[in-house]
Structures are given as C-alpha cells and as structure tokens.
Amino acid sequence: MKQILSTISMVTLLLASTSYAGSVSDKQGLTLDGAKKVIAATVAEAKRVNAPGGSIAVVDDGGNLLALERLDGSFAASANISIGKARTSALFKKPTKVFEDVIKGGRTSMVTLGGDLQNFTPLQGGIPLEWEGKVVGAIGVSGAASAQQDEELAIVGAKALDSMEMAGMVNGHSPLPVTYIENQKVAASFAKGAVLVGEDENMMHASHNYMVHASHRDKPGVVEIHEFDTDIVYVLKGSAQLITGGTPVGTKTIAPHEFRAPTVTGGETRTLVPGDVVIIPNGVPHWFKEVEAPFDYYVVKVR
Amino acid sequence: MIRSMMLAAMTMVLVVGVANAQLIEKTALTLDGAKKIAAAAEAKAKAEGARVVIAVVDDSGNLLLLERLDDTQVASVNVGIDKARTAAIYRRPSKVFEDQVKNGRVSALALHGAVALQGGVPITVNGKVIGAIGVSGETPQQDEDIAVAGAAVAASFAKQ
Numbered sequence: 001m002k003q004i005l006s007t008i009s010m011v012t013l014l015l016a017s018t019s020y021a022g023s024v025s026d027k028q029g030l031t032l033d034g035a036k037k038v039i040a041a042t043v044a045e046a047k048r049v050n051a052p053g054g055s056i057a058v059v060d061d062g063g064n065l066l067a068l069e070r071l072d073g074s075f076a077a078s079a080n081i082s083i084g085k086a087r088t089s090a091l092f093k094k095p096t097k098v099f100e101d102v103i104k105g106g107r108t109s110m111v112t113l114g115g116d117l118q119n120f121t122p123l124q125g126g127i128p129l130e131w132e133g134k135v136v137g138a139i140g141v142s143g144a145a146s147a148q149q150d151e152e153l154a155i156v157g158a159k160a161l162d163s164m165e166m167a168g169m170v171n172g173h174s175p176l177p178v179t180y181i182e183n184q185k186v187a188a189s190f191a192k193g194a195v196l197v198g199e200d201e202n203m204m205h206a207s208h209n210y211m212v213h214a215s216h217r218d219k220p221g222v223v224e225i226h227e228f229d230t231d232i233v234y235v236l237k238g239s240a241q242l243i244t245g246g247t248p249v250g251t252k253t254i255a256p257h258e259f260r261a262p263t264v265t266g267g268e269t270r271t272l273v274p275g276d277v278v279i280i281p282n283g284v285p286h287w288f289k290e291v292e293a294p295f296d297y298y299v300v301k302v303r
Numbered sequence: 304m305i306r307s308m309m310l311a312a313m314t315m316v317l318v319v320g321v322a323n324a325q326l327i328e329k330t331a332l333t334l335d336g337a338k339k340i341a342a343a344a345e346a347k348a349k350a351e352g353a354r355v356v357i358a359v360v361d362d363s364g365n366l367l368l369l370e371r372l373d374d375t376q377v378a379s380v381n382v383g384i385d386k387a388r389t390a391a392i393y394r395r396p397s398k399v400f401e402d403q404v405k406n407g408r409v410s411a412l413a414l415h416g417a418v419a420l421q422g423g424v425p426i427t428v429n430g431k432v433i434g435a436i437g438v439s440g441e442t443p444q445q446d447e448d449i450a451v452a453g454a455a456v457a458a459s460f461a462k463q
Contacts, residue, residue, distance in 0.1 A: 031373050055366075064377035068369040072333050076365035 030060055030129065030137040034161065035067040038129065038139055041160030042153050044209070046071065047303075051144040054153060055082040058129070060137045063087035071143075078143030084121030085150075086140030089128050091117065093135045096126030097151060125150030127158045136161075189214035190236070190296045198301075213299040223248045223264045223287040227257035229301040231280040235272045238295035243267045243287045244280060261285070272297075332361055332426060332434040336460055337368040340426060340436055344453030348372060348438075355440030355449060356383035359426070362433050364388035364416065372440075379439035386423030386446075387437025392416055394432040397423030398447060422446030424454045429461050 035058040042056045053074030058066045063086075070079050085096050092099075099122030103110045114120040124147040126140040139157045141150040181196055189196055193216030211229070217240065225248060246267025254260050264285050272278065280286045282303075288295070337359040344357045349372070356379040359368045366384055371377075389397040393414070400419035403411040411419055421443035426434040438450040 032370055036370075060377075062377065064371075065369055065380045066371045068366060069334055069338075070365075070367045076361070076363060079366040 027061075028131050028134065028136055030058070030066060030131070032067060035137070038157045038160050039067055039069050042139065042141065042157035043069065043071065045153055045156040046144065048209075049149070049153075051149060051153065053078070054144040054150070055079045055142050056153070056157065057082040057086040057140045058137060058157075059083070059086040059090050059140070061090055061135055063090045063138075066137065074143040080119070081121060081123065081142035082125070082140040084119040084140065085123055085126030085142060085154075086138045087119050087126075088117075088121045088138075089126030089140060090135065090138035093128050095124075095128070095151070096122060096140070097124040100124050100147075123147060125154055127151065127154040129158050129161050131161060186214060190216055192216060209303045211301040213301065215297050215299050217288060217291045217295040217297075218293040220291050221288040223251075223261040223285050225251070225259040225261070225285045226282050226301070227259070228282050228303045230282045230303075231278075231286070232300040232302065233272075233276075233278040233280065234298040235274050235276045235278075236296040236298060237274055239274075239292040240272050240288045240295045240297075241290040242270050242272050242278065243289050244270070244278075244284055246285055248285045263287075329362075330428050330431060330433050332359075332367065334367060336457070337434070339459075340453040340456050341368055341370055343456045344436060344438060344449050345370060345372065347452040348449050351445070351449075353441045353445055353449060355438050355446065356380050357449070357453065358383040358387040358437045358439075359453075360384070360387040360391050360435055360437070362391055364391040364435070367434065375440045382418070382420065383422075383437045383439035385418040385437065386420055386439060386450075387435045388423075389417040389420075390423035390425045390435035390437065391432065394425055396425065396447070397421060397437070398443075401443070422450055424450040426454050426457045428457050433457070 038058050039056050046054050053071050055068065055070040055074050055078040057068045057079075060066050065083055065086075068079060068083065070076075088096050088099065099110060103122055110122060113122075121140075123142075125142055126138055128135045129137040129139055139154045141154040141157070144150045144153055179197060186196065194214050196212040196214050198211030217238075243264060244267055246264040248259070248261035248264045250263070251259050251261040264287055267285065267287075270278070341357050341359055347353075348355050348357070354372055354375040356369065356371045356375055358366060361367050364387070369380070369384065371380060386397045389400065393400075397418060398421040400411045400414065400417055401421045404419045411417075420439075422439055423435055423437040424447065425432045426436060436450045436453045438446040438453075440446065441449075
C-alpha cells in the first residue's frame with residue numbers, strides 16, 4: 001500500500017513537472033515597495049526641477065494601478081491622466097510618446113484604440129518599467145510643467161528601478177560614494193570660507209539634497225533669504241550678532257530662489273559664540289549684522 | 304496723481320473686503336496627510352494579513368494617493384477609489400448606502416457617483432470632511448475596519 005502511494009505520488013510529480021515546463025512560466029512582478037521607490041525618486045526629481053505639481057502613477061504589467069501620489073497643488077484631473085499614461089505604456093510596452101507622435105504624424109485613426117482599451121491615453125509621459133529586460137509595469141506622470149517634463153520625470157522614476165536592480169534597492173537610487181575630506185583641506189576651507197560639499201550644478205540632486213559650507217567672516221554680511229534651503233549652523237570660532245526674521249528692505253534676487261537685502265526691520269537678535277547651534281528654516285531672513293573676526297561656522301544647507 | 308493713488312488704494316480695500324465675504328476658509332488634505340492615513344491603514348492590513356487596496360481622495364473625491372498591497376486582486380483598485388469617492392462626496396461612510404439597499408431602499412443604487420459598498424470612510428478634521436479613504440479586497444467589515452484605522456489618524460491633524 002505504501003509503495004502504491006509513493007508510486008502514485010511519483011507519477012503525479014512527474015506529471016506536474018512536465019506540465020509545469022510547458023503550461024506556465026515564472027515571471028517577476030513589481031511589488032508595492034518597488035512602486036513606492038519609483039514614485040519617491042520621481043517626486044524627488046519633481047522637487048529638484050521645481051515642477052509646479054504632478055501626479056505619479058505606477059501600474060503593473062497588466063496596466064492595473066499599484067500606487068499613486070498626487071503632489072500638493074496639482075490639478076485634480078492629473079490623477080486619472082497619469083493612470084491612463086501608465087496603463088497605456090504598460091499594455092503596449094512602449095513610451096506613450098510613441099502614440100502621441102503617431103497621431104500627430106497623421107494617423108488620427110489611432111485614437112479609436114480608446115474605444116476598447118479602458119483609459120487609453122496616447123499622451124507623452126508614460127514610460128515602461130523594466131526589470132532584467134522585461135516590462136514589469138509602467139510609470140505615468142501628468143501635471144508637471146509640460147508634456148516634456150512629465151516624460152522626463154517618468155524617465156527618472158523608471159531609472160530608479162534599474163538602479164535598484166544594479167545596486168540592491170537603496171531608497172530608489174544607487175548608493176552614493178562616501179565623502180571624506182581630510183582635516184587640512186577643511187582647515188584651509190575655513191581660512192577663506194568655502195563650499196566643502198556640493199559646489200556643482202547637481203548640488204541639490206534627488207539623492208544629494210544638501211550642501212556643506214566651511215564659512216568664514218571677517219565683516220558683517222547682508223540679509224540672506226533662501227527660498228528652499230534650511231541652514232543648520234554650528235559656530236566654531238569668534239562671535240557674531242545674528243538677526244533672524246523681520247521684514248527685509250530692498251530685497252534683490254541674486255540667483256534662482258536666492259534673495260539678498262541690505263537691511264531688515266524688526267526680527268530677533270542673538271549673539272552667537274563658539275558651540276552654539278542655530279537652525280534657520282528656509283524662507284526666514286537672517287543677517288550676521290556684527291562680526292567679531294575671525295568668525296568661523298560650519299553650515300549644512302538642507303533642501 | 305495722489306488722488307488716483309488714493310482711489311486705487313480704496314478700490315483695493317474694497318476688493319479685498321468683498322473677496323473676504325465671497326470666500327470660505329477650507330482645510331485641505333495634503334499628500335503628506337494622505338500618506339500618514341494610508342500608512343496607518345497599511346499597518347493594520349499587514350498585521351491582519353489582509354490583501355487590500357487603500358485609496359485616499361480629497362474632498363471632491365479626486366484621487367490623492369493609492370496603494371495596492373502585494374497579491375491584492377486588481378479589481379479592488381477601482382472599487383477602493385469608488386468607495387473613497389462615495390464617502391467624500393456624500394460625507395458619510397459608504398456603508399450607509401449598502402445598509403439602505405439591504406433594508407429595501409434599492410433606489411440608493413441610483414445615487415450619482417456613489418457605490419453602495421461598505422469600506423469607504425470620510426476623513427474629518429474639526430468636524431469638516433476634508434477627504435475620504437476607501438479600502439477594498441477583503442470582507443466588507445474588514446475593509447471598513449482598515450479604513451477606519453486610517454481615517455482615525457486625522458484626529459491628530461486638528462490645530463491644537
């Protein structure tokens with residue numbers, strides 16, 4: 001009896017394995033975690049390029065929604081449009097720009113696909129998500145500054161999935177190299193006041209949203225207002241009178257999102273000495289009005 | 304010149320005054336708030352091994368955020384959004400309509416934009432509905448319990 005049973009199970013096993021080989025196949029599916037990381041990378045890029053808003057949808061390979069986020073201030077219809085773009089891209093395994101271009105090129109009859117395919121959206125901004133060469137889903141973006149920007153954001157999101165594949169999923173981007181700055185260079189930077197980390201166009205990168213300054217002052221500064229950057233200050237040497245808040249007078253724009261003024265009315269006054277820490281949130285005017293030189297302070301700018 | 308400036312200033316005052324009378328202060332749900340609500344619902348779903356879609360909409364019923372937990376039936380995406388929209392635009396749990404139908408008021412099925420399915424719950428701050436959460440994928444009661452766990456987070460959004 002026991003032998004029969006085992007034989008039967010042997011036969012069953014054999015049958016199972018033969019049928020498995022031909023009738024079904026293994027495939028990789030995108031998880032919610034993966035979808036969230038793709039969205040996080042896209043949102044970070046949207047903030048970096050100051051997109052006015054945007055909805056970001058991630059669908060699976062069947063075009064069904066896995067995750068969606070609508071950024072504050074985005075127009076409401078963008079949610080559905082982003083789903084449509086992602087769905088269209090996944091079901092055809094193509095960027096949706098292909099359809100927009102084909103229709104623009106004169107093949108207007110392409111729009112009739114919308115009849116059978118629910119939410120067919122032949123608009124630029126949908127990009128397939130690939131894993132090991134296979135389409136596992138798609139991302140759709142709507143509501144950024146333009147169709148072009150929608151697509152650029154979607155591409156960054158899609159690349160985040162690639163880099164997870166390469167680097168083993170680290171917050172949706174590949175791990176950055178460790179930064180080491182030896183003490184002589186730090187000291188030299190403080191001597192003249194310099195940017196330690198972040199003085200390039202990518203300083204506020206999605207995966208690099210900070211700058212570090214080795215700041216040095218011999219005389220008073222002007223009123224500074226950073227639209228996006230929060231300053232975290234640690235005083236090392238000297239002393240200074242810091243005024244925060246108040247109303248700047250004669251404000252000028254010196255660079256995108258950076259404002260300066262010669263003076264301020266009102267505000268709070270503090271005297272900083274070595275060891276003090278001050279955190280100045282973005283948008284708050286601040287002014288080193290009087291300085292007892294040399295005044296050295298370490299600043300981390302966080303965006 | 305001075306007179307025209309004064310006129311302009313007076314006009315501005317008038318415009319501002321009129322605008323104030325014509326506008327209403329609203330509390331709006333942000334994406335950050337929606338994320339906190341979804342996170343609480345997701346935590347409860349995971350603790351129970353529930354496979355669900357969690358949808359958060361604004362006060363107009365438009366989608367703000369959605370999550371489909373791994374291995375959830377895909378049909379729940381639209382059902383979850385529908386439940387959330389129902390709770391948002393009718394400012395009551397979608398269960399109200401399911402109960403009405405169950406109790407014989409079949410015409411509740413004709414309500415525009417509503418689904419008579421338990422699992423949609425309004426998100427309320429200081430007594431005002433600012434959005435809703437819809438959950439779909441498990442039993443109607445479990446869906447609603449998960450939605451309630453999410454919506455409860457909004458109590459912490461009220462200004463102290």
